[in-house]
Amino acid sequence: MPIPRAAREHARAFVARREQRFSIESDAVFSARRLRRLRHAVDTRTFCASPIVRASITTDGLVLLDVRGGVVLAANDVGARIWQLLEQHQTPHAIAERFAGEYEIALEQARGDVTDFIDALVSRRLILEKTP
Numbered sequence: 001m002p003i004p005r006a007a008r009e010h011a012r013a014f015v016a017r018r019e020q021r022f023s024i025e026s027d028a029v030f031s032a033r034r035l036r037r038l039r040h041a042v043d044t045r046t047f048c049a050s051p052i053v054r055a056s057i058t059t060d061g062l063v064l065l066d067v068r069g070g071v072v073l074a075a076n077d078v079g080a081r082i083w084q085l086l087e088q089h090q091t092p093h094a095i096a097e098r099f100a101g102e103y104e105i106a107l108e109q110a111r112g113d114v115t116d117f118i119d120a121l122v123s124r125r126l127i128l129e130k131t132p
Contacts, residue, residue, distance in 0.1 A: 054067060
């Protein structure tokens with residue numbers, strides 16, 4: 001028994017809508033990834049320590065004390081190195097380039113890791129972005 005023409009048209013329209021929706025979602029995901037890469041590519045921000053934080057670098061890494069909240073946070077030796085470079089007014093981009101060379105990792109991975117660490121510090125208000 002042949003499939004009625006109306007049913008075939010309905011099925012084609014359904015598939016077309018689904019493909020269009022997938023295309024829009026794919027474009028949105030691609031655009032978000034592209035924007036994230038662009039943000040990491042030219043990150044020229046500089047930061048300074050917040051007045052509410054005290055930092056200590058040890059052989060084990062970095063220890064941060066939020067004097068306002070009484071919270072102690074710790075980071076490994078890589079976090080300590082990022083903190084030191086931020087105190088020297090290095091940009092996230094420059095830090096990532098340095099780490100890519102020192103640790104022999106892809107620049108994109110270094111950018112992501114450095115940015116994630118910095119974003120965590122910013123979200124806890126342990127560092128502040130300096131305005132030009």
